[in-house]
Amino acid sequence: MHRPPTPEAASAGGPSAVRPELSAPYARALPGAGAAVLTRLWRALAYEPLPWIAGRETGRDGLTVRLADGRRLHGPHPDPYAVTGYVGEVLLDGRPYDRPDRLVEALGVPHGPAFAAELADSVASLALSRAGQTAFGTADGPAPGDTVGPAPADGVACGPAEHPAAGWRWEQRVVDGHPYHPNCRSRPGFSVAEQLAYAPEHRPVVDLGLMAAEDCLVTGEWPKWLRDGERVLIPVHPWQVAHVLHGPVQEGFPAHPLMSLRTLALPDGPHVKTALSARLTSSVRDISVYAVETAATVSAFMESVAGRLDAPLHITRTLGAATAHSPDLAAVLRESPDQYAAPGEQIVPVAALPLTGLPERPSWLADFTRLVLTTGLRLLDLGVALEAHGQNLLVVLDGAGAPVRLVYRDLADIRISPARLARHGIPAPALFGRVVTDDETALRRKLFGSLVGGALGATAGSTAALRGALEAVAGDLPRTADRAALLGEPLPTKALTLMRLSPRTSGDLWTQLPNPLTGSGPGTPSF
DSSP states (O other): OOOOOOOSOTTTTTTTTTOGGGHHHHHHHHHHHHHHHHHHHHHHHHHSOOTTEEEEEEETTEEEEEETTSOEEEESOOOTTOOSOOOOOEEETTEEEOOHHHHHHHHTOTTHHHHHHHHHHHHHHHHHHHHGGGGSOTTTOBOOOSSSSOOBTTSOOOOGGGSOSOHHHHHTTOOSOSSSOTTTTOOTTOOHHHHHHHOGGGOOOEEEEEEEESSOEEEEOOOGGGEETTEEEEEEOHHHHHHTOOSOOEEEEEEEEOTTSSEEEOTTSOEEEEOEEEEETTEEEOOOHHHHHHHHHHHHHHHHHHHHOSSOEEEOOEEEEEESSSTTSEEEEEOOGGGGOOTTOEEEEGGGHHHHTGGGSTTHHHHHHHHHHHHHHHHHHHTEEOOOOTTTEEEEEOTTOOEEEEEEOOOTTOEEOHHHHHHTTOOOOSOOGGGBOOOHHHHHHHHHHHIIIIIIHHHHOSHHHHHHHHHHHGGGSOOOHHHHHHHHSOEEEEOHHHHHTOTTOOSOOEEEEOOTTTOOOOOOOOO
16 A cells, blocks of 8 residues: 555546636636635735744735845735735735735745745645536526535525435535635645546546455444454545556445535445545544544443533443454444434534535524534533534524524544543543643644634624624623633634645644634744
8 A cells, every 4th residue: 555646636627628618607707706715815924923924014905025135025914814805915015915825925935935835735725626516506506606515506595495405416516615724625636537536526436345354343333234354344436446456346336525525424324434544634534443443432422421521421332342453454434423413303514514504594693603612612621622614513403493403413523621621520431642632722723623613703704793693692601610711811823824835744833823702813833
């Protein structure tokens, strides 16, 4: 097994050779895709602790960023929680740049050329994703737009009662990817044909293969239909087969790709998380041996903790995990969130909520904010910090669209505090490694950075809307020690651009955003 070199940008040249009918929509989508990525980059330049930035000055006409070499960048007033592509250009010493890759090239910063290539790929891939929506009718596909998830082609958001029940259909409506990462649609290593064949927003059915492993680590219950005598059959993604794995692959089964691309929904069955050794947004998406070793223990522990929690929360169980002692050949089976919806209810990933139109209803955003913050704070007080971003967190909506319960999936990156558990008389699970920490800053970063700086911020769509929701629910939140930090201190978020420009630094890097309630921030960046 090996990792492939990063090839030319996946969507260079557009779709003309593969899908000629998408060429014109692709060309029309490029300017909006460029603005969407440039907006995310400008957010990073405004708030992240990039070492070549000397200072920032706010004026009536926008923000000026002073570079260490004396040059100056100028652009609109940044809204750290906005999700629309409102930055059409940025001025570098008076010269306008409307392409994020060209801007980074002009900045001439360390590791900038590789990042500029990723930004170009992100713009091209996003334009392809938006162009692909023209292939779907108004009943089942959104048209290109400039929000986290564009509205359907008729311009009217589609409520949950109007949408088919299968949860994967909601996931495939999310076109623009990560709401705040400049690499929101960067898929280096994927050709145009592979994006159309595997990316969820293009609505493909993906045929997973099966690779037999003689020497295999298995935790949980690995089903009989994924065994061949004593050998374990590991579901493998076709991209992984083509680029990374060597060896015979058996015919597997069709599945629907979800937002994360490497996780797929089996028809009327569980979700399969596959190893996919490609860099998507920030990270190479394989499955570590550590994640397989701890999967069953973490799942059982979270199921028991959720039972103690006085909040409407379901945890999707990890059914089984297997690895051939390699992050390139592994898989995890999880329950489908769909089973937690009662008749008449819908389960929608938080990233898809803007598509429903529900956040625009009076009081809806406040009701949702109350539900997620109450649940997150209570669980954090017990000793568990969820990575509750728009992919991992789902909301159960009743027949009228009201948020009534939450579902959380993918437990690989939660954090567990033995000290906090002990204060509540809860035995700590037999775990080790990155999942376990008593560091208060790390615990709050994990929850607040994903939930407020990610899921809630993107659902609200602006600082003003997020401020209104927080003001409406602040008095109702649990009176825990973490509540004061949430409501009164600058809010942590991953420094996503700094991370891409720091290839020799492992792990997450962080910065702070202004707290919508107090205006405090960004504060002193920390690492």
